[in-house]
Amino acid sequence: MKYLALALLFSTSLMAASPEVVQYMKELESVAKTENRTFNGFDAVRGKEIFTSTHTGKQGKPMACTSCHSLNLANPGKNSLTGKVIDPLSPRANPQRLTSAKEVKKWLKRNFMDVYAREGTAQEKGDVLTYIMKN
Ligand code: HEC
Numbered sequence: 001m002k003y004l005a006l007a008l009l010f011s012t013s014l015m016a017a018s019p020e021v022v023q024y025m026k027e028l029e030s031v032a033k034t035e036n037r038t039f040n041g042f043d044a045v046r047g048k049e050i051f052t053s054t055h056t057g058k059q060g061k062p063m064a065c066t067s068c069h070s071l072n073l074a075n076p077g078k079n080s081l082t083g084k085v086i087d088p089l090s091p092r093a094n095p096q097r098l099t100s101a102k103e104v105k106k107w108l109k110r111n112f113m114d115v116y117a118r119e120g121t122a123q124e125k126g127d128v129l130t131y132i133m134k135n
Pocket of ligand 1: 079086103115
């Protein structure tokens with residue numbers, strides 16, 4: 001009994017994402033392995049760099065993920081294009097985050113275009129999700 005409680009505690013504290021989003025990350029992982037032979041697991045440090053660095057976005061202007069999502073993921077953000085407030089991205093601050101694989105796929109595709117003017121690779125998507133999960 002004691003061990004079961006401990007196991008549950010660990011699994012919930014480590015998994016700040018729903019089972020379907022965890023499943024999506026496993027799919028990203030297998031694609032990342034085929035695209036990069038030196039791939040050795042997702043990395044929150046690389047994810048942070050992806051999230052905080054500035055690039056020339058789709059509109060030809062400097063953009064970062066933090067242009068719309070706050071640098072502190074527990075805080076609300078503000079869409080730099082529309083001015084609309086965005087709820088916090090942190091799954092700890094906002095339990096609705098990382099619950100729907102469909103939403104996550106849709107927004108990662110759109111948001112990588114906004115910031116990088118291209119789609120993210122499987123490794124980049126997994127790295128940035130790993131970073132978001134830890135915040
Ligand atoms: C132009 C503004 C903008 C930029 C730049 C942006 N986002 Fe977003 N993002 C949004 C909006 C708007 C939503 C959807 C509204 C919402 O969920 O509150 C969203 C939703 C998301 C979600 C969905 C989370 C969930 O489970 O609900 C993820 C993940 C995400 N963004 C990651 C990123 C990453 C990674 C970057 C950088 C590559 C990025 N965003 C850059 C505006 C932006």
